């Protein structure tokens with residue numbers, strides 16, 4: 563999966579906050595995917611806010 567914007571990972575608790583941050587920082591609304599659907603061995607699957615196990619991946623793919 564190629565993302566032209568950064569990929570963020572969030573637990574269920576922080577997903578709305580991450581969505582808001584994403585829009586603020588990158589001026590783009592990301593799509594959200596269940597973390598189990600994202601097969602990227604390089605991805606750190608911990609919430610970037612609290613470090614808990616991530617449940618949602620936020621990313622935006624250009625042209626979609």
Ligand SMILES: [Zn+2]
Pocket residue numbers: 572573574575576609610611612613614
């Ligand atoms: Zn969290």
